[in-house]
Amino acid sequence: MKILVVGTGAREHAICQALHGEADIYSIMSNQNPGIARISQFKIGSEMDIEGVKKHALDLKVDMAIIGPEAPLEHGIVDTLQEAGIPCVGPTQQAARIETDKAFMRDLFTKHNISGSIAYGAFNTVEDAGEFIDDFAQDVVVKPVGLTGGKGVKIVGEHLKDSEDAKSYVKEIIDNKIGGHASVVLEERLIGEEFTVQALVDGDHLVPMPAAQDHPHAYEGDQGPITGGMGSYSDKNGLLPFLESKDYDAAVKVMEETITAVKKEVGPYKGVLYGQFMLCRDGPKLVEYNARFGDPEAMNVLPLLETSMVDLCQGVVDGNLKKAQFKPQATVCKYLVPNGYPESGKAGQPIQVDEEKIKAEGGMVFYAAVNQQNGKVLTTGSRALGLVTTADSIQDAEERCERATQYVKGDLYHRSDVGTEELISKRIQHMEEIRG
Numbered sequence: 008m009k010i011l012v013v014g015t016g017a018r019e020h021a022i023c024q025a026l027h028g029e030a031d032i033y034s035i036m037s038n039q040n041p042g043i044a045r046i047s048q049f050k051i052g053s054e055m056d057i058e059g060v061k062k063h064a065l066d067l068k069v070d071m072a073i074i075g076p077e078a079p080l081e082h083g084i085v086d087t088l089q090e091a092g093i094p095c096v097g098p099t100q101q102a103a104r105i106e107t108d109k110a111f112m113r114d115l116f117t118k119h120n121i122s123g124s125i126a127y128g129a130f131n132t133v134e135d136a137g138e139f140i141d142d143f144a145q146d147v148v149v150k151p152v153g154l155t156g157g158k159g160v161k162i163v164g165e166h167l168k169d170s171e172d173a174k175s176y177v178k179e180i181i182d183n184k185i186g187g188h189a190s191v192v193l194e195e196r197l198i199g200e201e202f203t204v205q206a207l208v209d210g211d212h213l214v215p216m217p218a219a220q221d222h223p224h225a226y227e228g229d230q231g232p233i234t235g236g237m238g239s240y241s242d243k244n245g246l247l248p249f250l251e252s253k254d255y256d257a258a259v260k261v262m263e264e265t266i267t268a269v270k271k272e273v274g275p276y277k278g279v280l281y282g283q284f285m286l287c288r289d290g291p292k293l294v295e296y297n298a299r300f301g302d303p304e305a306m307n308v309l310p311l312l313e314t315s316m317v318d319l320c321q322g323v324v325d326g327n328l329k330k331a332q333f334k335p336q337a338t339v340c341k342y343l344v345p346n347g348y349p350e351s352g353k354a355g356q357p358i359q360v361d362e363e364k365i366k367a368e369g370g371m372v373f374y375a376a377v378n379q380q381n382g383k384v385l386t387t388g389s390r391a392l393g394l395v396t397t398a399d400s401i402q403d404a405e406e407r408c409e410r411a412t413q414y415v416k417g418d419l420y421h422r423s424d425v426g427t428e429e430l431i432s433k434r435i436q437h438m439e440e441i442r443g
Contacts, residue, residue, distance in 0.1 A: 008029070008030040008031065008070050008071075008317055009030065009031045009033060009067060009068065009069040009070050010026055010030045010031070010032055010033065010069060010070065010071055010072070010073060010317070010320070011033045011034070011035065011060075011063070011064050011067065011069040011071070011072040011073070011093075012026070012032060012033070012034045012035075012043070012047065012072075012073050012075060013034070013035050013054045013060060013072060013073065013074050013075055013076075013079060013084070014034075014035075014036065014054055014074070014075025014076045015036035015037045015038055015040055015043075015054070015075075015076075015376070016040070016075070016076070016302060016374075016375045016376055016390075017042075017302055017303065017305075017306060017373040017374060017375035017390070017392065017393045018075050018076070018299070018300050018301070018302035018303075018305045018306075019034070019036070019040070019043060019075040019076075020040060020042040020043050020373045020374050020375075021300070021305045021306045021309045021310070021373050022073055022075060022300065022305065022309065022316075023042070023043050023046055023047055024042070024046065024309070024310070024371075024373075025309040025310075025312055025316040026316050026317060026320075027046045029315060029316060029317040030317050031048070032046060032047040032048070033047055033048050033049070033050075033063075033067055033069060034047040034048075034049040034050070035049070035050050035051075035052050035054060035059075035060055035063060036049060036050075036051065036052075036054070037051070037052070037053050037054060038051070038376075038377065038378035038379075038387060039051060039378055039379040039380070040374045040375075040377065040379070041374050041377070041379040041384055042372065042373060042374040043374070044379065050063060054075075054076060054078070054079050054084075055078060055079055055082065057079060057082060057083065057084045057087050058087070060072075060079075060084060060087075060088070061087050061088055061091050061093070064088060064091070064093050065091060065093070069093060070094070071093065071094045071095065071096065071320060071321075071324055072088050072093055072094075072095050072096070072097075073095070073096040073097065073320060074095060074096065074097030074278070074299065075299060075300070076299065077103070077106055077107065077154055077297065077298060077299055078154065080097055080098060080100070080103040080106075080107070080298050080299065081100065081103060081106075081107040081153075081154060082100070083099070083100035084097070085097045085098060085099050085100070085103075085278075086099050086100050094324040095277070095278070095324070096207075096277070096278050096279070096320045096323050096324065097277070097278040097279075097298070097299065098276050098277060098278045098298050099273070099274065101273035101274065102269055102273055102274065102275070102276040102277075102298070103298040104273070105265070105269060105276070105280070105296045105298055106154070106295070106296050106297045106298040106299075107153060107154055107298070108152060108153070109129075109150055109151075109152050109153075109192045109295065110129035110152050110190065110192055112295070112296055113127045113129065113192060113194075114129070115265070115268050115269070115272065116265075116268075116293070118268070119264065119267075119268035119271070121261060121264045121265055121268060122257070122260065122261055122264060123257070123258070123261040123284070123290075123291055123292050123293045124292070124293070125194055125195050125197065125292050125293070126143075126194070126195040127192060127193060127194040127195070128192070128193050129152065129190065129191070129192050129193075130177075130190065130191055130192075130193065131181070131189060131190045132181070133174070133177055133178045133181055136174070136177045136181075136191055136193060137174045137177070139193055140170050140173055140174060140177075140193065141170065143193070143195075145195060145196065146162070146163040146164045146196040147162075147163055147170075147173055147193045147194065147195065147196060148160060148161070148162050148163075148193070148194045148195070148196050148197075149161050149162075149163075149167065149173050149176050149177060149180070149191060149192075149193060150191065150192045150193075150194065150295075151180050151185045151186030151188065151190075151191060151192075152186055152188045152190045152191060152192055153185075153186030153187040153188045154186055154187065155185060155186045156235060157223065157233065157234065157235040157236065158232070158233055158234065158235065158349060159180075159185060159186055160233055161173075161176050161233075162196055163196065164196065166232070166233070173193075177191050177193075197285040197287055197292050197294065198285075198287060198288075198441060199285040199286045199287040199288070199292075199437075199438070199441055200220075200249050200250075200285070200286045200434050200437060200438050200441075201220065201221070201283060201284065201285050201286075201294060202218050202219070202220050202247055202250055202258075202283075202284055202286060202291075203218065203219045203220065203221060203239075203281060203282065203283050203284070203301055203304050204216070204218055204255065204258050204259060204262065204281075204282045204284065205219075205279060205280070205281045205282075205300060205301060205304060205305070205308060206259070206262055206279070206280050206281075206282070207278075207279060207319055207320075207322070207323055207328060207331070208266055208276050208277060208278060208279070208280050208323065208328070209277060209322055209323050209324075209325070209326045209327065209328035210266075210270065210275030210276060210277050210326050211266070211270070211275070211326065212328050213259070213262055213263060213266060213280065213328075214319070214328055214329070214330055214331050215255075215259045215262070216308040216331070216333065217241045217242075217245040217246075217307070217308050217311065217333055218241065218242075218245060218246055218247050218250055218255055218258075219239045219240065219241040219247075219301070219304040219307045219308065219338075220239060220240060220241075220247055220434070221236045221238075221239045221283075221301065221303065221304060222236065222237045222238050222239060222422060222425050223235075223236055223237065224237065225237060225348065225349060225422075226422070227422050227423065227424045228424065232349055232350070234344075234348065234349045234390075235302065235349070235389070235390060236301070236302060236303045236304075236342065236390075237341075237342050237344070237421070237422045237425060238303060238339070238340050238341040238342050238393075238421070238422055238425030238426070239301075239303045239304050239306075239307050239339075239340045239425070240307065240337070240338060240339045240340070240401055240404070240405070240425065240426040240431075241304075241307040241308065241311075241337060241338045242337050242401055243335045243336050243337045243399060243400070244335065245333065245335075247434075248401070248431050248434065248435050249286065249434050249435045249437075249438040250286060254286055254290060254291055257290050257291050258282060258284045258291045261282065261284075261291065261293055262280055262282050265280070265282075265296070266280065275326075277323050277324070277326075278298065278299070278323060279298070279299050279300050280296060280297075280298065281296060281297035281298075281299065281300060281301045281304070282296055283295050283296070283297070283301075286438065287441070288441050288442055288443075302375070303340045303342060303393050306338075306340045306371075306373050306393050306395045307338040307340055307395065308333065308338075310338065310371060310395060310397060311333040311334045311336060311338065311397065312331060312332075312333060312334075313331075313332040313333060313334055314329075314330075314331040314332045319331055334397070336397045336398060336399065336404075337397065337398055337399065337400055337401040337403070337404045338395055338396065338397050338398075338404055339395070339396055339401060339404040339405045339407075339408040339425065339426035340393050340394065340395045340408070340425070341393070341394050341408050341409070341412060341421050341422065341423075341425050341426070342375070342390050342391075342392070342393050342421060342422075343358075343390075343391050343392050343393075343394065343412065343415055343417075343419040343420070343421045344389070344390045344391055344419060344420055344421065345386045345388060345389075345391060345418060345419060345420075346418050346419065346420050348388070348389065348390065348420070349389075352386065352388040352389060353386060353388060353418065354385070354386055354387050354388040355385050355386065355387075356385065356386040356417060356418050357383050357384065357385055357417060358377070358384050358385070358386060358391060358392075358415060358416065358417030358419065359384075359415070359416040359417065360372055360384065360392065360414070360415050360416075361414040361415075364411075364414040365394065365411045365414050365415075368396065368407045368408075368410050368411040368414075369396050369397065369398065369407050370394050370395065370396045370407060370408060370411040371394070371395045371396070372392055372393075372394060373392060373393040373394075373395060374391075374392050375389070375390045375391055375392050375393060376388070376389035376390055376391065377391050377392065386417070386418075386419075391417070391419060392415065394408055394411050394412060394415070395408070396408040396411060401426055401428075401431065402428050404426065405425070405426035405427055405428075408425075408426065409423055
């Protein structure tokens with residue numbers, strides 16, 4: 008079986024690693040990711056060059072393509088490849104709007120009465136958005152409608168001081184077409200604990216994976232700007248210390264209702280669906296969807312997979328997806344990023360990674376936004392690499408992961424509090440307070 012993986016980062020490295028040994032892996036990436044390069048036959052090229060990707064796939068006579076990042080999905084890479092006879096693990100351009108068009112996603116929830124919905128409004132003018140903010144009279148979340156790499160969301164009470172601050176950000180989004188659209192979605196601010204459920208989808212059925220919790224804030228103690236994600240953890244029972252089975256099941260139900268609605272609106276959704284939820288007093292509410300694996304959350308779940316990744320991908324393509332088995336282990340992922348990230352991470356800085364010593368700690372390295380040149384691994388300004396450890400408890404996995412960070416040298420920073428007992432205790436206490 009020949010499989011083409013499209014994408015450059017740690018998520019794609021995790022996908023390739025899950026396929027390794029089961030298939031002949033080919034990849035297209037914009038930089039030379041050392042992790043992907045060593046286990047695939049790779050080509051350096053833009054994943055946004057959709058015609059180029061198609062030509063490469065046809066030349067190789069691949070059996071399927073797996074699309075890692077969201078930007079090529081937004082531009083219809085799956086439609087182009089499927090028209091050329093190449094099956095894909097990834098949604099069509101219209102189905103991917105579940106991520107690429109936040110107004111489409113919220114409207115879908117309203118029209119199909121999907122559970123887990125929240126109060127919102129979508130606006131194309133600063134004036135209408137300002138009226139909504141004034142009338143709503145509660146803190147709002149301001150989101151560009153389009154893609155912003157996980158860095159466009161701002162919340163009143165966190166990143167925005169007050170309603171006037173929110174209106175200024177709305178104007179900035181609309182005037183500058185942040186996210187590619189002169190439009191904005193305003194949502195009620197949810198109070199609770201965030202968690203993620205990722206699932207493979209074959210158009211009608213979904214296979215959910217263990218829950219994970221991301222840490223999007225740049226600095227320790229959940230401070231600083233929102234980033235693409237500074238790390239994440241999962242627990243050995245597939246839940247989280249503050250998450251009960253009924254909450255997890257309710258989130259999966261929201262996702263099932265969503266794929267039914269997408270099929271009615273634009274046709275079958277095939278690929279990966281990532282649901283980010285807020286666990287509130289009255290259960291989980293949907294924060295947003297991604298139309299692909301999360302980064303870092305893919306690194307928590309894929310190393311635990313006991314079922315054949317090739318068989319699962321074939322099930323997505325053929326529409327007969329079967330259940331997946333995962334090892335009953337906890338995981339912790341910590342991202343190492345250039346100092347100054349996300350505002351001003353330096354590019355071109357060398358980093359040294361002692362993979363053998365990391366492996367001795369029970370760790371795995373997933374290379375992200377780096378470039379290998381002349382045998383050296385260099386930063387590109389964004390997240391450099393994720394370290395992942397598995398163990399029988401989150402605490403043990405966290406301690407191993409933290410020890411493993413000492414074997415990466417360079418001008419890098421990481422959140423040492425990801426997965427710690429102290430931070431998780433805060434999450435549990437917060438949830439207990441909310442639920443009374």
